[in-house]
Amino acid sequence: VSTSAASRPRARRRKGVWLGSLAILLSVVVFLVPFAFIFVTSGKTQQEASRLEFSWPTEWAFFDNVLAVIRTNDYVLLRAFLNSTILTVGAVAIMVVLAAMVGYVLQRRASRWNGLINALVLAGLIIPPAVVPTIWVLQGTGLYKTLWGLIFIHVAFGLSFCILLFRAFVASIPRELDEAALIDGAGPLRLFFQVIFPLLRSVIVTVVVVQAVTVFNDFTYALYFLPGEANATVQLTLYNYQSQGLNQWNLLFTDVLLITIPPLIMYIFFNRQIVAGMTSGAIKG
Amino acid sequence: MAVAMQGLRDVERGTGRGRKHSLKKAYPLWFHLPAGAFYLVLFLVPTGASFYFSLTRWTLFDVEFIGFDNFVQFFREPALVQGFVNTFVYAFVTSGLKVVLGLALAVLLTSQIIGRGYLRSVVFFPVLVSTIGVGITFKVLLDPFDGLVNQVLGFFGITGPGWLTDPHLALLTVAGVDVWKGVGLATLIYIAGIVAIPQEFFEAARVDGASAWNNFRYIILPLARPATVTVVLLSLIGGLRSFDLIWTMTRGGPGFTSDVIASVIYKQYQAGFFGLSTAGNVILFVVVAAIIFPLSWWLNRKDNES
Numbered sequence: 001v002s003t004s005a006a007s008r009p010r011a012r013r014r015k016g017v018w019l020g021s022l023a024i025l026l027s028v029v030v031f032l033v034p035f036a037f038i039f040v041t042s043g044k045t046q047q048e049a050s051r052l053e054f055s056w057p058t059e060w061a062f063f064d065n066v067l068a069v070i071r072t073n074d075y076v077l078l079r080a081f082l083n084s085t086i087l088t089v090g091a092v093a094i095m096v097v098l099a100a101m102v103g104y105v106l107q108r109r110a111s112r113w114n115g116l117i118n119a120l121v122l123a124g125l126i127i128p129p130a131v132v133p134t135i136w137v138l139q140g141t142g143l144y145k146t147l148w149g150l151i152f153i154h155v156a157f158g159l160s161f162c163i164l165l166f167r168a169f170v171a172s173i174p175r176e177l178d179e180a181a182l183i184d185g186a187g188p189l190r191l192f193f194q195v196i197f198p199l200l201r202s203v204i205v206t207v208v209v210v211q212a213v214t215v216f217n218d219f220t221y222a223l224y225f226l227p228g229e230a231n232a233t234v235q236l237t238l239y240n241y242q243s244q245g246l247n248q249w250n251l252l253f254t255d256v257l258l259i260t261i262p263p264l265i266m267y268i269f270f271n272r273q274i275v276a277g278m279t280s281g282a283i284k285g
Numbered sequence: 286m287a288v289a290m291q292g293l294r295d296v297e298r299g300t301g302r303g304r305k306h307s308l309k310k311a312y313p314l315w316f317h318l319p320a321g322a323f324y325l326v327l328f329l330v331p332t333g334a335s336f337y338f339s340l341t342r343w344t345l346f347d348v349e350f351i352g353f354d355n356f357v358q359f360f361r362e363p364a365l366v367q368g369f370v371n372t373f374v375y376a377f378v379t380s381g382l383k384v385v386l387g388l389a390l391a392v393l394l395t396s397q398i399i400g401r402g403y404l405r406s407v408v409f410f411p412v413l414v415s416t417i418g419v420g421i422t423f424k425v426l427l428d429p430f431d432g433l434v435n436q437v438l439g440f441f442g443i444t445g446p447g448w449l450t451d452p453h454l455a456l457l458t459v460a461g462v463d464v465w466k467g468v469g470l471a472t473l474i475y476i477a478g479i480v481a482i483p484q485e486f487f488e489a490a491r492v493d494g495a496s497a498w499n500n501f502r503y504i505i506l507p508l509a510r511p512a513t514v515t516v517v518l519l520s521l522i523g524g525l526r527s528f529d530l531i532w533t534m535t536r537g538g539p540g541f542t543s544d545v546i547a548s549v550i551y552k553q554y555q556a557g558f559f560g561l562s563t564a565g566n567v568i569l570f571v572v573v574a575a576i577i578f579p580l581s582w583w584l585n586r587k588d589n590e591s
Contacts, residue, residue, distance in 0.1 A: 024404065027408065101316040101317070130335035188310065264413075
């Protein structure tokens with residue numbers, strides 16, 4: 001009995017090595033090869049890239065490609081990065097503050113509106129937005145084809161997810177804290193912005209990171225609500241670039257690579273928060 | 286601090302009614318208004334208006350009420366009907382595969398194997414990558430002649446199909462790429478569900494000499510049920526609405542064989558048939574609501590029973 005008990009963990013460890021190695025090998029083929037393909041193609045000359053082979057570049061033209069991509073269409077990519085940055089920062093900032101206010105009052109105060117608000121939050125997660133009527137509203141308010149319009153669109157569509165996360169987190173902050181602040185004479189605005197809001201730090205990081213990646217990667221809403229080459233977002237430049245059907249695969253994949261870098265950086269630094277946000281938000285939804 | 290809390294509790298007890306009144310003031314309902322304004326103007330109003338506009342012939346210049354003609358046309362034109370059917374195929378294929386593969390990967394990535402951290406990261410990373418970038422990359426990798434996939438198949442003596450050019454295959458190929466990109470999220474949700482299972486279950490099973498399969502069948506599968514509910518609902522919502530990957534990879538082609546409702550909406554909008562496009566939106570709304578609401582009610586009810 002004792003030998004089998006001792007050999008069992010060892011057998012399991014051996015199985016772990018064997019299974020792990022197999023999984024790593026498979027993951028390289030399935031998940032890393034596509035990224036490696038982007039990388040090597042972005043390093044090739046136009047002629048070599050047009051063969052679409054998965055091979056090491058015979059001569060590296062990576063920096064020439066980067067410069068060429070940036071120069072394309074009168075530096076449209078730089079403007080696109082600027083636009084996407086403004087869009088992401090603006091939308092996420094507004095979303096976080098407004099959703100935190102809703103999530104906080106929704107959790108703290110039992111009002112007869114709560115049922116309706118909760119239903120609307122769920123509806124916002126589930127119902128696909130109506131495209132042309134939204135354009136109609138944007139035109140009516142003078143926001144169509146403006147960056148502000150797209151920022152507000154992202155705010156409206158992203159609020160639901162943020163509210164759910166904030167409501168769940170506010171529940172973990174003791175009410176005694178509110179009461180202490182009230183006794184110290186704080187009004188509702190000071191109570192929220194100076195006492196509660198700073199305590200939401202960890203969930204704010206989660207919301208910011210998840211929504212920043214979502215807004216930055218968004219293609220559909222930009223396509224509908226911010227059309228036109230002049231003030232495109234990065235996803236739209238990539239799409240326009242592809243639509244032109246040029247045979248410049250090296251430049252196309254350099255563009256793909258450049259656009260993949262911001263989410264990669266986010267992932268490296270905020271891995272834990274992204275995972276927390278995506279699973280908890282998902283489980284609540 | 287503790288003293289202060291004690292004092293607070295005394296205050297509370299002393300002024301029960303007054304406290305309630307002041308607390309109401311501490312959480313003003315107008316905090317809902319700024320968020321509500323955005324939601325109302327840019328989401329509720331367009332959604333409500335879509336029901337009216339779907340009943341009109343609507344161009345850039347004027348609006349004319351035509352009753353249910355748009356819906357009749359939607360279900361009479363074969364190309365549009367195909368998009369309607371494809372929406373369900375796409376959603377159910379992606380959702381089913383994400384459940385099965387996500388669960389399998391999660392079981393693997395919660396077991397004692399080497400390289401677990403690396404594997405979790407690498408499976409999850411595609412979730413964060415731009416859909417357009419993924420679409421472009423796979424379009425090239427799946428090129429019928431020069432693409433890497435068919436080159437490798439050719440090396441083994443297999444003639445790979447035209448993944449995106451074969452009318453019978455295009456939609457399923459895009460669905461496969463969707464799974465490649467999205468399975469990381471399903472895996473992550475399942476991992477969270479499996480990790481939350483109390484260790485006592487597995488210890489008791491080990492004492493009883495349960496096999497790995499028994500562990501999976503009688504512990505993980507039933508107890509990870511909330512995760513399954515989440516993955517199913519989330520991937521169905523995403524699958525029914527999905528547009529950008531299909532649009533990047535096939536534009537609904539060849540022909541209309543990989544069109545879905547969302548791409549029909551875009552095509553009709555581009556062509557200037559705003560009424561028809563909006564009718565598509567209303568149909569999508571009804572489809573999503575008719576699937577998601579009963580399903581989530583049913584799944585959550587069974588959840589409570591067990």
